[in-house]
Amino acid sequence: MTDQSAPTAERLAACHWPELPKRYDTALREAVAFVFDRFDPVGVVATGTIVRGTPHPASDLDLCVIHLAPFRQRVQRYFSAVPAEIFVNPPDTIRTYFQQEHESARSIFAHMLATGTIVWASDSVTEALCREAKAWLARSDGIAETWLTRSRYAAATQMEDAFDVIESDPVAARMLLSRAVTAMIELECRKRTGRIPRGKDLISVLAAADEDLGRLAAEFFSEGSLNEQSQAAGSMADRILMTRGFFEWDSGPEGV
Numbered sequence: 371m372t373d374q375s376a377p378t379a380e381r382l383a384a385c386h387w388p389e390l391p392k393r394y395d396t397a398l399r400e401a402v403a404f405v406f407d408r409f410d411p412v413g414v415v416a417t418g419t420i421v422r423g424t425p426h427p428a429s430d431l432d433l434c435v436i437h438l439a440p441f442r443q444r445v446q447r448y449f450s451a452v453p454a455e456i457f458v459n460p461p462d463t464i465r466t467y468f469q470q471e472h473e474s475a476r477s478i479f480a481h482m483l484a485t486g487t488i489v490w491a492s493d494s495v496t497e498a499l500c501r502e503a504k505a506w507l508a509r510s511d512g513i514a515e516t517w518l519t520r521s522r523y524a525a526a527t528q529m530e531d532a533f534d535v536i537e538s539d540p541v542a543a544r545m546l547l548s549r550a551v552t553a554m555i556e557l558e559c560r561k562r563t564g565r566i567p568r569g570k571d572l573i574s575v576l577a578a579a580d581e582d583l584g585r586l587a588a589e590f591f592s593e594g595s596l597n598e599q600s601q602a603a604g605s606m607a608d609r610i611l612m613t614r615g616f617f618e619w620d621s622g623p624e625g626v
Contacts, residue, residue: 378406381490385414388487394420394431397452401433402489404447409458411437413496417486420452430455434482436464436496457482461495468506475513475565480506510564518561519619522611525553529607530615533600540596547603551590554610558583583609 376384382403390398402414418432419425430453442463445456457479459467467479483503488496528550536543555576556566562579566572573591577584583606590602607614 378403381406385490386488388416388421388489390420393450394425394452397449397454398431398489400449401431401447401454401456404449405433405435405456408445409435409437410439411435411458411490412493413491413499414489415483415486415496415500416489417482421487422485432482432486433457434464434479434486435459436461436499461499464499465502468502472506472509472511475560477507477565478568479503513560513564516621518557520621521553521557521560522613523617523619525550525557526607526611526613526615526617528553529603529611532603533615536596536600544596544599547590547599551587551603551606554606555587558610 398416405411405414413436415434419429420431433456435456435458438460443458447454471477471479480503483500484507528546532543532546555572559575560566567575573587576587586602586606590599604614
């Protein structure tokens, strides 16, 4: 552990740097120096595709900064021409994210901490949060039937609305079909894996789980006629929703 009150240069010297290409290494060091100058952290975790060694041309650095002050903040800046997103939060807020994201099946923050590298920590809080993040990702609480039904209904409604205007307003129909297909992919991914992947991973996760559904999704989002898109969307709806529009259901009494 290192002294939280030490000067920036001293804390930088105590950092544990992941092995990165020079461009990213320079950017990360500049970003962490910025964090030390601007905030009073107890921990800094570097994460994202750059740190995991699978960057894309547009990838950015992600820094999770843990501090004890009662506020959260997000900062986006360039460091050596590399974009960086800096998420500053106290521990209790991060734990709230874990809970909320688990309930919505979108464990973004837990994934960031679970797959990141602790660059600097002044106490055991950061390590504890990273362990908790991994535990949250490992949890599988099942999917409530009410969630499945509501998700089916939401996607089916988008499908029905799209087919309603497919002749009169083809542009709106494409938009609605796109929303419906995205909702269907999210639903199927959650059923198959227990969570909803990031948007850029949706189709690859679906294809890994079901080759035919992945092919239909790729066909839908590839350039094609509206008729071809509607056919692909309809085939996906038959598989995932078991309907292309209205179906009977009852939510039962709910508190207000």
